[in-house]
Amino acid sequence: xxxxxxxxxxxxxxxxxxxxxxxxxxxxxxxxxxxxxxxxxxxxxxxxxxxxxxxxxxxxxxxxxxxxxxxxxxxxxxxxxxxxxxxxxxxxxxxxxxxxxxxxxxxxxxxxxxxxxxxxxxxxxxxxxxxxxxxxxxxxxxxxxxxxxxxxxxxxxxxxxxxxxxxxxxxxxxxxxxxxxxxxxxxxxxxxxxxxxxxxxxxxxxxxxxxxxxxxxxxxxxxxxxxxxxxxxxxxxxxxxxxxxxx
Amino acid sequence: xxxxxxxxxxxxxxxxxxxxxxxxxxxxxxxxxxxxxxxxxxxxxxxxxxxxxxxxxxxxxxxxxxxxxxxxxxxxxxxxxxxxxxxxxxxxxxxxxxxxxxxxxxx
Numbered sequence: 001x002x003x004x005x006x007x008x009x010x011x012x013x014x015x016x017x018x019x020x021x022x023x024x025x026x027x028x029x030x031x032x033x034x035x036x037x038x039x040x041x042x043x044x045x046x047x048x049x050x051x052x053x054x055x056x057x058x059x060x061x062x063x064x065x066x067x068x069x070x071x072x073x074x075x076x077x078x079x080x081x082x083x084x085x086x087x088x089x090x091x092x093x094x095x096x097x098x099x100x101x102x103x104x105x106x107x108x109x110x111x112x113x114x115x116x117x118x119x120x121x122x123x124x125x126x127x128x129x130x131x132x133x134x135x136x137x138x139x140x141x142x143x144x145x146x147x148x149x150x151x152x153x154x155x156x157x158x159x160x161x162x163x164x165x166x167x168x169x170x171x172x173x174x175x176x177x178x179x180x181x182x183x184x185x186x187x188x189x190x191x192x193x194x195x196x197x198x199x200x201x202x203x204x205x206x207x208x209x210x211x212x213x214x215x216x217x218x219x220x221x222x223x224x225x226x227x228x229x230x231x232x233x234x235x236x237x238x239x240x241x242x243x244x245x246x247x
Numbered sequence: 248x249x250x251x252x253x254x255x256x257x258x259x260x261x262x263x264x265x266x267x268x269x270x271x272x273x274x275x276x277x278x279x280x281x282x283x284x285x286x287x288x289x290x291x292x293x294x295x296x297x298x299x300x301x302x303x304x305x306x307x308x309x310x311x312x313x314x315x316x317x318x319x320x321x322x323x324x325x326x327x328x329x330x331x332x333x334x335x336x337x338x339x340x341x342x343x344x345x346x347x348x349x350x351x352x353x354x
Contacts, residue, residue, distance in 0.1 A: 003266055010270045035270040091275065133277040146272070158263065169274050225274070233278035243267030 003246035007152040008213075010035045010240070013145040013220070017190050018130045025145040025186035025194065028218050031100075031123040034146045036116035038235065039109035042066045042090040046110050051103025052079035058098045059105065059124075063089040068233075077101070084110060091235050094126030128223060128238075132190075134231030142190045142225045145178075148208070148242050149218035156215060157244035160208040165239035172227065173238045174201040178220035181209050185220070194222050213244070 012034045014026035039045070047059050054077045062072040065088060075083045080103075092115055095107055105118040116125050128144045150157050162177065164170055176197035178185065187194050199206060201224045208219045223238065 002264060005266065005268050008266075008268045010272065034272050036273065037271065038273055091273065127273040127275065129274050129276075131277060132275070133279055136279040157266070165269060168271075169276075172276075173274070225276075227276060231276055231278060233276055235273070235275045238272045238274050239269060240272070241267055241269045243265070245263035246266050247263055 001152065001154050003150060003152045003155045003157050003244075007150055008157065008242050009033060009149055009151060010242075011147045011149055011218070012126060012128070013147065013186075014184075015186055016126060016128065016130065016144060020142075020191055021189050023186050023188060024143065024190040024192075025184075025220075025222075027184035028147040028149065028182075028220075030149065030218075031121075032096075033116070033118075033122065033125045034128055036092065036107075036125045036127075037113055038091045039089060039115065040113045041109075042088050043112050044087070044110040045085045045089050045092070045115065046082045046108050047075050047077065047084075047105065048080055048082050049077055049101055049103040049105050050080065051101065053102040054105070055079050056099070057101055059095055059107070060098070061085060061089070061095050061107075062093040063087075064091050064093065066090040077105070092127075093130060094124065096124040096126075099123075129190075129225050132225060132227070134227040134229070134233075136230055138229050140191070140227045142227075143187060143192070143194050143222055144190055144225075145185075145194070145220055145222050147218045147220050148213070150213035150215060152215050152246075154215050155246055156217070157213040157242075157246060159211055160213045160219075160242070160244035161205055162208060162219075162221060163205045163241040163243060164203050165241060167239050168237040169225075169234075170203065170238070172225060174203050174224045174226070175206070175240070176201040176222045176224070177206055177209065178222065179209065181213075181217055181219050183220050197222055208244075 010033060012029050012032045014029045015023045017024045045061060058074045058076045060072060060074045065071055071087045073085050073087060075085065077083060097105065097118060100121050100123055104120060107115040107118065109115065118124060128146060129142055132142050134140055148162065162175065164175065177199060179196050179198050183196065185194060185196050213219060
């Protein structure tokens with residue numbers, strides 16, 4: 001069975017800090033994805049399942065209002081029926097299911113774009129560099145780790161590459177591939193420099209170790225966010241392509 | 248005699264198909280804004296400090312023509328000057344100006 005687009009996913013690492021003093025990195029967290037969309041305009045958020053059986057779980061949603069205020073809500077799933085937040089979200093920071101669902105959980109803006117689908121067996125999504133703050137006086141550099149995984153159970157992605165896209169925060173984020181696949185290296189905090197990246201950090205196309213992602217294989221990608229002193233606040237994105245070939 | 252030979256599927260089966268995804272990872276940057284505090288002269292003079300130990304300072308306040316009063320409920324010194332209001336905290340380590348907490352700076 002050929003690898004298809006939906007087999008390739010970007011996941012977070014086990015330790016995704018929300019401040020500058022806790023551990024970052026580690027092994028893959030195959031339940032939490034790092035890729036999703038913010039609502040196209042501030043809006044209430046709607047949650048529903050593809051299965052009527054999903055009534056016992058709740059989804060906790062964290063985000064910000066247009067004024068930058070942190071907000072969160074816990075929504076009890078009601079099967080395929082829409083459950084709507086009471087607050088209006090300008091951006092989503094993270095979403096966590098209390099327990100994995102029977103169906104696919106869709107998180108969407110209310111009458112605007114879809115935020116993400118949470119696949120069966122997974123538990124949510126979140127953004128990297130949570131609460132990363134620029135200093136007024138000095139440059140700041142943050143490191144966090146994500147993974148690309150091939151969820152196909154039989155086929156490999158060959159000639160596999162990571163290619164950053166020149167959009168969003170491409171000028172501020174570089175990446176480096178871990179020397180070994182399925183590596184679980186962590187750093188004491190996200191301001192510490194990770195090791196085990198022989199190719200260093202850069203913003204060009206980079207071949208995945210051994211140029212392939214076997215069935216179920218995953219590759220760690222350290223991301224480096226460089227902020228100038230006095231950097232302005234921005235809500236944006238980092239975009240990467242994962243490409244390769246399949247039989 | 249003409250015969251028919253089925254085409255092997257293997258040459259086509261070996262063809263590799265290019266595949267890829269483009270993933271968008273939301274990232275926000277929070278800015279640190281320098282706090283700008285307007286300097287407001289507080290219209291008092293400290294004419295005497297009885298400092299027997301650091302924890303037991305006593306202040307005697309003298310206003311320049313304005314009257315400080317002690318709030319009967321909070322026991323805080325309060326000076327209302329036109330639309331401005333200064334309040335000395337009971338522990339005498341900070342004061343508030345129009346409800347904003349500020350630190351004492353003695354020059």
